[in-house]
Amino acid sequence: MASITWLGHAAFVVELNSKMFLIDPWVTNPLSPYKSIESFVRNYHRIDYIIVTHDHGDHVGESIELLKRYRDAKICAIFELAEYLASQAKAIDRSVPGNIGGPIKLSESITLVFTPAHHSSSKGMPSGVILLSKSFSIYHAGDTGLFSEMALISELYRPTVALLPIGGHFTMGIREAVKAIELLKPQYVVPMHYNTFDVIKADPTELSIMAKEKGLDTMIVILPPGKTYKFQVK
Numbered sequence: 001m002a003s004i005t006w007l008g009h010a011a012f013v014v015e016l017n018s019k020m021f022l023i024d025p026w027v028t029n030p031l032s033p034y035k036s037i038e039s040f041v042r043n044y045h046r047i048d049y050i051i052v053t054h055d056h057g058d059h060v061g062e063s064i065e066l067l068k069r070y071r072d073a074k075i076c077a078i079f080e081l082a083e084y085l086a087s088q089a090k091a092i093d094r095s096v097p098g099n100i101g102g103p104i105k106l107s108e109s110i111t112l113v114f115t116p117a118h119h120s121s122s123k124g125m126p127s128g129v130i131l132l133s134k135s136f137s138i139y140h141a142g143d144t145g146l147f148s149e150m151a152l153i154s155e156l157y158r159p160t161v162a163l164l165p166i167g168g169h170f171t172m173g174i175r176e177a178v179k180a181i182e183l184l185k186p187q188y189v190v191p192m193h194y195n196t197f198d199v200i201k202a203d204p205t206e207l208s209i210m211a212k213e214k215g216l217d218t219m220i221v222i223l224p225p226g227k228t229y230k231f232q233v234k
């Protein structure tokens with residue numbers, strides 16, 4: 001079984017093969033159902049991996065504090081950022097530093113791969129991330145503009161579901177996201193990184209309409225913040 005819970009902005013909880021992943025953990029973002037770290041921790045008793053795509057505040061979020069709360073959680077990020085966050089949390093033994101394109105075997109059944117992202121980051125390269133199991137793969141694009149290597153991501157990792165930014169200004173907008181769907185060919189897309197602030201206002205139903213107009217058969221799953229979508233995995 002796999003499930004994805006959107007917490008608003010770029011923050012997701014992903015459950016895959018009984019492991020709990022928290023991606024870009026700004027868990028108290030303005031759209032989030034959690035108004036404090038405490039209320040998040042009360043709801044999620046276990047997090048196995050915290051993944052951060054780049055060092056902007058709206059993606060690092062509360063990762064240092066959460067690493068202190070979840071004493072068994074590992075921090076996965078591009079080398080410089082993983083080492084920085086782990087040292088700030090006094091958890092250097094829990095750092096899983098990686099780099100773009102290098103598959104990292106997290107367990108017998110799950111591999112993590114950092115992908116390129118066209119964006120900026122002061123500590124390490126900006127990235128997206130793929131979580132890969134035998135029959136399911138999730139691509140979280142991070143903050144990025146459109147790039148043609150998404151076709152390679154499709155070919156190599158066949159994303160079951162792609163989490164794509166659609167808010168524009170700092171990342172892809174809807175027109176670019178439709179092209180990304182064309183390149184990635186995922187079965188499902190969950191839109192993210194929109195409506196957190198005025199400058200990234202977007203209507204995700206436009207993405208569904210434009211994808212349909214282009215004849216793409218990807219299912220667009222528009223999640224309200226806090227909602228979980230479950231996938232049946234063979």
Ligand code: ZN
Nearest residue numbers: 054056119143
């Ligand atoms: Zn950013």
